[in-house]
Amino acid sequence: KTAIYLVLIGFAIMTVFPLIWMLLSSVKSPSELLAVPFTLFPEEFQWGNFSRALELAPFGLYMMNSFVTSIAIVVLQAGFSCMLAYGLTHLNFKGRSFIFNSLLVSYMLPIAVTYVPSYIILARLGLLDSLTGIIVSNAASVFSVFLLWQAFRTVPKEVIEAARIEGASDWSILWKIVAPMRKSTVFIMSLISFIQMYNNYLWPSLIARSEENYLVTVGLRQFYTSQGSFSTNMPAIMAANVITILPLFILFLIFQKWLIKGIGDTGIKG
Numbered sequence: 001k002t003a004i005y006l007v008l009i010g011f012a013i014m015t016v017f018p019l020i021w022m023l024l025s026s027v028k029s030p031s032e033l034l035a036v037p038f039t040l041f042p043e044e045f046q047w048g049n050f051s052r053a054l055e056l057a058p059f060g061l062y063m064m065n066s067f068v069t070s071i072a073i074v075v076l077q078a079g080f081s082c083m084l085a086y087g088l089t090h091l092n093f094k095g096r097s098f099i100f101n102s103l104l105v106s107y108m109l110p111i112a113v114t115y116v117p118s119y120i121i122l123a124r125l126g127l128l129d130s131l132t133g134i135i136v137s138n139a140a141s142v143f144s145v146f147l148l149w150q151a152f153r154t155v156p157k158e159v160i161e162a163a164r165i166e167g168a169s170d171w172s173i174l175w176k177i178v179a180p181m182r183k184s185t186v187f188i189m190s191l192i193s194f195i196q197m198y199n200n201y202l203w204p205s206l207i208a209r210s211e212e213n214y215l216v217t218v219g220l221r222q223f224y225t226s227q228g229s230f231s232t233n234m235p236a237i238m239a240a241n242v243i244t245i246l247p248l249f250i251l252f253l254i255f256q257k258w259l260i261k262g263i264g265d266t267g268i269k270g
Helices: 002-025 048-056 059-090 096-108 111-125 131-137 142-152 157-165 170-181 183-199 202-207 216-226 230-266
Strands: none
Touching: 002 230, 048 059, 048 230, 059 096, 059 131, 059 142, 059 170, 059 183, 059 216, 059 230, 096 142, 111 131, 111 202, 131 202, 142 183, 157 170, 170 183, 183 230, 202 216, 216 230
8 A cells, every 4th residue: 555655645746846847947947947957946036927827918807708618608508518417318209329420429539630620610600709609619518418417317217207298398307307317417517517618628728819808727838938038038928827727726725525425426437
């Protein structure tokens, strides 16, 4: 057990160290950051790096765009995924197996193959370079459907049949019985979706062209490329990194118990 614990501790340190280095580098001077030999802690904390980063780029706007789009996407994904998962688990209709297998096949495809047709569709709808385009193009998630399908299929059939005998509609059964019974899975799905959308970069970078529509990931990339000499601006870049990940870190601290429990209950791997 001691050897296993030492190995796990080593992997944990390797995982966390880049974040610690980023945090400490954000409060260093440029000379300290590039000093040889390497020093972990600064001689004097340069808190002005954070205000300088905020002056150089509107990270408040970027983070607000990311929050707005992520929350809207989570709401849409939760609604659509609940309805589709309920239909695939508790409704009998022709083509149900075909629809489910088609979803699984589409989930196995590289996401990049959908970029060109999705881009053309958004262009024809006039939704390029807009937050609406980002929201609409991410309104459905195969992963969310599959996760809720796993949870909804464990709801006892007797409960569903009893509700139908009492005259409840499928809409009422879904939102008053099935979804509340598996609310922990719905919550975990929403939390994972929010984190994924907040960190999404490639697709928003193809859609957003103007600065007022940048998400935090796109804005951060533009900030990297616009600062010229990395030797003098690296502390501000590190400070910008800390600013952008701070909301996710706070979110994890608040919901870490639910997140860990939900991952264990739903059997999420990887």
